Amino acid sequence: MSALMSEHSGEAGAARPAIFGLSLPVGRFVLPRVLRKPVRFIGRFCEGDYQPPRYFGVAACAVFLSASSIYGAWLGGQIPAAAQAVTARLGFAVDQVRVSGNRQTSEIDILEQLDLSGWTSLVGFDAEVARERIASLPWVKVASVRKVYPDELEVRIEEREPFAIWQHGSQLAIIERDGRVVTQFDVNRHSVLPLVIGYGADKGADFVEKVRRYPELASRVKGFIRVAGRRWDLRLENGITIRLPENGEDAAIAEVVRLDREDGLLSRDIAVADLRLEDRLVVRLTPEAMERRTAALADQAKAAKKKPGKSI
Template identity: 50%
Template sequence: MLALRGNRGKRVRHPLGVSAEADGAFVLPRPLRKSVRLLVGLGTGRVRFPAHTGTFSAAAFLLATGLYGMSLGGHTQNFAQASTTAAGFAIEDVRVSGNEQTSEIDILQQLGLDGATSLVALDIAEARRLIGELPWVESVTVRKVYPGTIEVDLAERKAFGIWQHGSDLSLIERSGSVIAPLRDNKFAALPLFVGRDAETAAANFYDDFSRWPEFRARVKAFVRVAGRRWDLVLKNGIVVKLPEKGVARAMRVLADMEEGHQLLERDIAAVDLRLDDRTTIQLTPDAVARREVALKAREKMLKELEKQEKRI
């Protein structure tokens, strides 16, 4: 072990087994020696710092303090946006692809772009989340193109039909998920499904009903009844009541009656096909009134004939 300097300023190595304490000298612990030497050097002037070190240190301290304060106050994002925008990274162009129902204005409003938004400070994950909240958006990809462009690629949901629940009309997907309220006549050609649970059962029934295209083209609305069966409301106002099971059998009966008697062109209100052994036809109020008049006239005619036969 090396002891402190001797009388002549030279280091003296003690013999093995003899410690510095035997000479009355104090030896610092090893971890503290470098720190003490640095302090002694600073005090004696042997250690010197480069020029302006103190200025730079003070500036760094103030900058660190400012950044820490902005972080505590939640202003870091605003500072980053303002500084990068001033440096020429403001978002100036938004390129949208894959959109048919989603307008570019909706996307700009959803992202809150105001012409001074920084591309550097834009959070891509948050931008995807915000755009994904728009009703027609199924998936979205957002990409930065420096210095000032955003590319947005959309995959939109597909409207399958219109669902009427109460007085509200909504566009639905094949799965029955509601896309958005119906606002205009752009989707008037889509099939209309009415009633509770009609939206979830619509796709399967509509696909099965495609086996009778001549009737499907005449349907104005498919009405779900008690969550079990369907009624067909035709464009001329006639209601065809289908059974819960055996729809194919009921449609064959309807096809035969239409072919043989043009049933659906007559003055009737409804055709009830729910029972296997019989078909019930409901007349319109006008048809009922005409039938009553006809029955009374026939009854009167029969009475007149009966009187004439008695005279003879």
């Protein structure tokens, strides 16, 4: 027992290990095993017992400068560009672009949105950003961009369906069935579309479909005119205007078709066929027909005056 006490007292009188001049309280806590070697190394280094290898300072400076350069390049956005250049020269440069689904949209416009250069790498190419740019083109409804390694891009688009030409004021635009404006009118590409005229006419897809149920009439319609946001007029190719009522336009259209079949109404010299009254059709002649009618009535009046009166 006394031997144990003396040994313990001898250890207590011995010098305690220290780091940076601070003694460690041996016996009060024990460092984890993973930290013991690093602590011993730091202690030996601080006490001068450890000599660094030759050129250690030069290597440390080189590591520090390299790390600083990489960090600066990362902050300046140069790392992605460097990665693009390296991977492009390793065989991942975009060499082919396949585009499908485009009818109204030119491939040149699509390629411009991809923003490719001669050394664009497929590895660092952001397909989602390119897809968003392509989807912003006027005719594009849905777009997808897929990377096909090692050097190919695949672009697929779904385009909007043109429904009519909408004239509002002096402006002409291509619209979809729901009235959404797609792009400005191009006379060389979309002249076969029906023409709807006036504010509110862009929402007239249902009315256009009603007229299309009568092909013999629809083929002669040049314009569908919305009047005061309440009713419709039909302007025919020969200049006749058919004025439809606010209510009951289906029956009025059917009546016009019947009169044309039976009496050739729409082939006569009339300017307006007004069906806004429920019980009658009002017709207005063209100026030329009015002149001819006026002249004919005048001739009839003269002829009546020249007839000899009856003797009593």
